Amino acid sequence: MRKVLTVLVVLLLLSGVSPVFGAGKAKPSSSPSISININTATVAQLTKLPGIGPKKAKRIIETRKKLGGFKRIEDIMKVKGIGERTFQRIKRMIRVK
DSSP, X not given: OHHHHHHHHHHHHHHTOXXXXXXXXXXXXXOTTOOEEXXXXXXXXXXXXXXXXXXXXXXXXXXXXXXXXXXXXXXXXXXXXXXXXXXXXXXXXXXXX
C-alpha cells in the first residue's frame, strides 16, 4: 500500500497537481505573466510562447524584417502558420513596444 501511495504522489507531482488537498491548483503551462516584445525577440525567446517552435520563431523574425517591424500584436497573424487560434493563445504574452 505504501508503494502505491508513493507512486501516486510522484505522478501527481510530475503532472503539476499538488498532492496536498487545498494547497492550490497546478499552474498553467502557458503563463500570461511573460511579456515578449515580438519586434526584438530572439528565436529562443519566441519559442517560450505556446505553439511556437524554432521554425515558426524564424518565420516571425523573417516576417518582422519584411514588414519593418510589427505595428500591432495582431500583425503576428501575417506569419505563415500563425492563425487566430495561435494568436488567441499568445496574445496576452506578446507586445510590440
